[in-house]
Amino acid sequence: MESIASREKFFPVQDISEVVQLFEYELExxxxxxxxxxxxxxxxxxxxxxxxxxNVLPEQNDVTSCTKLPVIDFKIVNALYKKFHSxxxxxxxxxxxxxxxxxxRELVKRVSDVIxxxxxxxxxxxxxxxxxxxxxxxxxxxDCFGVAFAVVAAxxxxxxxxxxxxxxxxxxxxxxxxxxxxxxxxxxxxxGNEDKRGQSVEPGIASxxxxxxxxxxxxxxxxxxxxxxxxxxxxxLNVNNDAMEVALLQQQLLWLLYDKGHLxxxxxxxxxxxxxxxxxxSPDRAHCSVLFEEAIMxxxxxxxxxxxxxxxxxxxxxxxxxRYKEAFESWANASDVLKQYNYxxxxxxxxxxxxxxxxxxxxxxxxxxxxxxxxxILKDPECFAHLLRxxxxxxxxxxxxxxxxxxxGWAKPLVNTISKFDSQVRGQLIITxxxxxxxxxxxxxxxxxxxxxxxxxxxxxxxxxxxxNLNTNLAKIEDSAESGNLHPNI
Ligand SMILES: FC(F)(F)Cc1cc2c(N3CCN(c4nnc(C(F)(F)F)s4)CC3)ncnc2s1
Numbered sequence: 001m002e003s004i005a006s007r008e009k010f011f012p013v014q015d016i017s018e019v020v021q022l023f024e025y026e027l028e029x030x031x032x033x034x035x036x037x038x039x040x041x042x043x044x045x046x047x048x049x050x051x052x053x054x055n056v057l058p059e060q061n062d063v064t065s066c067t068k069l070p071v072i073d074f075k076i077v078n079a080l081y082k083k084f085h086s087x088x089x090x091x092x093x094x095x096x097x098x099x100x101x102x103x104x105r106e107l108v109k110r111v112s113d114v115i116x117x118x119x120x121x122x123x124x125x126x127x128x129x130x131x132x133x134x135x136x137x138x139x140x141x142x143d144c145f146g147v148a149f150a151v152v153a154a155x156x157x158x159x160x161x162x163x164x165x166x167x168x169x170x171x172x173x174x175x176x177x178x179x180x181x182x183x184x185x186x187x188x189x190x191x192g193n194e195d196k197r198g199q200s201v202e203p204g205i206a207s208x209x210x211x212x213x214x215x216x217x218x219x220x221x222x223x224x225x226x227x228x229x230x231x232x233x234x235x236x237l238n239v240n241n242d243a244m245e246v247a248l249l250q251q252q253l254l255w256l257l258y259d260k261g262h263l264x265x266x267x268x269x270x271x272x273x274x275x276x277x278x279x280x281x282s283p284d285r286a287h288c289s290v291l292f293e294e295a296i297m298x299x300x301x302x303x304x305x306x307x308x309x310x311x312x313x314x315x316x317x318x319x320x321x322x323r324y325k326e327a328f329e330s331w332a333n334a335s336d337v338l339k340q341y342n343y344x345x346x347x348x349x350x351x352x353x354x355x356x357x358x359x360x361x362x363x364x365x366x367x368x369x370x371x372x373x374x375x376x377i378l379k380d381p382e383c384f385a386h387l388l389r390x391x392x393x394x395x396x397x398x399x400x401x402x403x404x405x406x407x408x409g410w411a412k413p414l415v416n417t418i419s420k421f422d423s424q425v426r427g428q429l430i431i432t433x434x435x436x437x438x439x440x441x442x443x444x445x446x447x448x449x450x451x452x453x454x455x456x457x458x459x460x461x462x463x464x465x466x467x468x469n470l471n472t473n474l475a476k477i478e479d480s481a482e483s484g485n486l487h488p489n490i
Contacts, residue, residue, distance in 0.1 A: 011074035043132025148172035328386035335393025
């Protein structure tokens, strides 16, 4: 039984700096970081401070790294650690997987079955604080991410260091094999979907749905897996409040991982850090807006610009700070990513995100600026261009998809927004378009898409009516509304 005796010296853990020291040790001194130990430690702190917060802390707490935490005793951590080890070694009969250099699909499926079959029969899967091995070992509950993480932690225990976590923006699976070129589903996704555990994710990638990022997920190593433990920390006490100590712990651990370069392939973790820095800026650290930019640069350089969230993290920041023109640009950039996908029912999370932007945030901005003076964004052709690019990307996302995206509920806010811009502003757009040679398909004509919407402040150009594409889509929506076959999503 592998023991954590060498880590006993870090216990009892009493404050944030001691947790940071434990992570520092695991990241630097251990041959490879122990996923099971680290998940148990942060999971126990999070659960004590968010689930049963009964007098575990002094009333007043300071807000530095000496922030007091509930005392975490070695014997508790050690007991849970041994429990996970004996569960995994007890139920995975290694005689069937003797002297394998690399994991097999059967091994990965077996480990997934052991975790899966030990979960509580029925519980609310989307509840908070179900992501850690502490939750699994004390309550037999895990969320979608938690199951995938537990499978990877279990494979580490069994000595299969080729099994790693693959993370999309709303799903998780594992990669394994000689060159880590095999993939396997190990958890469920969404509500009411049959799980595909044991199967490769190739069909998901081939369907061009956002859920599988066109084959550009974050492919973790042990260090990025530690980053996923920290990024998955959830400080929420309830809908409106966070446990400050948990947020501080997450922020300090993310900076530790950032400084060691372990966030350099993980845009969402940098986005998470940006959100924490916006609320509680660390002295002599980069401004949160720089972090949002960094996440975008990583998505563009490492993931062929297939990730949406870096742009919505940034757009949300600009929106919260009333930097509306920049928010429009971020959202248009997010839409440029989405149009590379085909919308399927598995993409509901990003659908809700985009719908909130289009039907709540942008209309709110239009209301706020309507009263403002002349220089407002309603007179700015570049703003108008960003908005058109945002809407057009959604239209292109819908094109070629089985499931429609837009419905009449979208058209009203859309038309309302566009009509808020003066006609002379609309007249200042130059629209360049290339006719994309559409595949031979019985019912699709040559699709002219907006290859670029550039706005000039000059009055030299009349708007070319190529953005009829947008109007054509609007007409379709209104037709469909009239004929009553509204979007199933509403
Ligand atoms: F493993 C799954 F299935 F859970 C998929 C993952 C999600 C996720 C994440 N999230 C999800 C996105 N997320 C966002 N928070 N705000 C977002 C934005 F809309 F502002 F962009 S996106 C919170 C953190 N943060 C780190 N890593 C991961 S891996």
